[in-house]
Amino acid sequence: MEGIPQMDKGPVLVQAKPLLADRLRSFNHGIKAAEPDLQAWAWTAAEVENVPGRQISGVAPPLKDLLFGVKDIIDVAGMPTKNGCRAYEQAELKQADAACVAMLRDAGAIPIGKTVTAELAYAEPGPTRNPWNTEHTPGGSSSGSAAAVAAGMVPFALGTQTGGSIIRPAAYCGVVGFKASRGAVSLSGVKSISESFDSLGWFTRSVDEAITVGHVLLPNEACSAGATANLKLGVLTQLGPADIDPESIESLSGVAQILSVAGYRIEPARLPIDLEQVHFLHRKIMTHEMYRNFAYERLQFKDKLGKATLSALDEGAAVSTTEYVHCLSRLRQLTVRATDELLKFDAILTYSAPGPAPLGLNRTGNSSCNRVWSALGSPALHLPTGLTHRGLPIGVQLVTTPWNDMRLLEIGLRLHRALNWQPEWPQPLATAAS
Known part of the structure; x- marks a missing residue:
């Protein structure tokens, strides 16, 4: 991207970096150069106090002193939380950090601003554009965070x-995207969408960087010695009702072949559960919890909510408490059955999305390849592996059983090195129609 400072070669988070003042100048330069086209930020700090990072025993x-972006449903002291919603346009500055932000500050990182989210982190898209081609969606709801990292504005x-x-x-x-197991990272200070499924995560340009952040946000979870030796990987090709783009099918098949040649044990995998039922249960539970959690917004600001949000709230209102409890019970049963299959493998390789980023900015894309893992509470990791013939990113998703987050990251690091894709990051922004 023209005018955006390019990140250093290699694992950015573990190399010596310029002074904080240099980073701030680079960030401000990037904002001025590309933000009008990208629109990844909902709010940025006009000034950040130039103080040395915290020292521990020398x-x-x-x-x-690493700058990072924060999705705008996560509280940061001294910044507003607008939740991607018109009702919060005049939101006051927060007095306290969310737990995850406090942990990152304690590790020396500096939150530089709030990244765009879909309305209330649901489906009504924000203004962010895809850095690889601004006529395509960046996805959602964490659109601004993914785009800002892809553009090189912040390392994570x-x-x-x-x-x-x-x-x-x-x-x-x-970019590399990591979703932690449900409950692995505190959601204190984060706008609750659906307490049964909400999980924190982060975006980086490499798995090394994702691991470095993981050591801060998952401090008590260690990867045991030899955890990535003699890996047995399952390849899962059925995740939901969506049709899979031929290039996505080719990508997953190609990744499996490369890893097989590299010596990994590759076997077909199949979840012994009705996936359409999982999607059904996820929808029922999520919309019912949205209806409860967004009570303030729907009662006070209904006229300021988008159609997608209002439709979901109407769905949730129609779900009775009896039906909701039954759906929770049924999903727990399916989770046990699915976990038994996951335990047969060190990790599962599958699709991250049905295809590359769709053309247009009026929707955030299809989440059918992701909802099952959100429903089951599993950690998930996206590994970028190449570009389509139209120059749009493509990759694979890696998942495992819940509460094995650092192990999944370590496995992902080993596999990504074997795949050895070295991207030329988007510079300048592509605007040609596909």
Whole structure:
């Protein structure tokens, strides 16, 4: 991207970096050069105090002076939280950080601004465009975070996922996207969409970087020695009702072949559950919880909500408590059955999205390849692996059983190195129609 500072070669988060003042100048330059086209930011700090990073026993913290973006449903002290919603346009500055932001600050990182989210982190898209081609969607709802990292504005950014809000935009924008297991990272200070499915995650340009952030946000979870040796990988090609683009099918098949040649054990995988029922249960539970959690918005600002949000709230209102409890019980049963199959493999390789980023900005894309993992509570990792013939990013999704987040990241690092895709990041912004 023209005018955007390009990140250093290699694992950005573990290399020596310029002074904070240089980073701030680079960020401000990038905002001026590309933000009018990209529109990844809902709010940016006019000034950030230029103070040295926190020191611990003379050792610099792991993320010293690294700037990062924060999805605009996550609170940051001194910044407004607008939730991608017109009702919050005049929101006051927050007095406290969300737990995840506080942990990153404690590790030396500096939140530089709030990234665009779909309205209330659901489906009504924001203004963000895809850095690879501005006529295509960046995905959602964590659209601004994925686009800002792809554009090189920040080395990492926070997002959330309830259906497919991290993995899908990561796939569309060609970056590494990681969704933690449900409950693995505190959601204190994060706008609740659906407590049964909400999970925190982050975007980076490499798996090394995602691991470095993981060591901060998943501090008590270690990858055991030898956890990535003699890997057995399952390839799952059935995830939901959506038709899969031929280039996505070719990409997954090609990745499996490369890894097989590299010595990994590759076997077909099949979840022994009715996937359409999982999608049905996810929808029922999510919309009912949205109806409850968005009570303030629907009662006070109904005229300021988009059609997609209002439709989901109407759906949720029609779900009775009895039906809701039954759906929760049924999903728990299916989760146990699915976990039994997942335990046969070290990880599952599957599609991150039905295809590359669709043309147009009036929708965020199809999340059918992601909802099952959100429903099951599994950690998920998007690995970018190449470009389509139209120059749009494509890749694969890696998943495993819940609460094995760092192990999944370590496996992802090993596999991504074997795939060895070295992208030429979007510079300048592509605007040609596909």
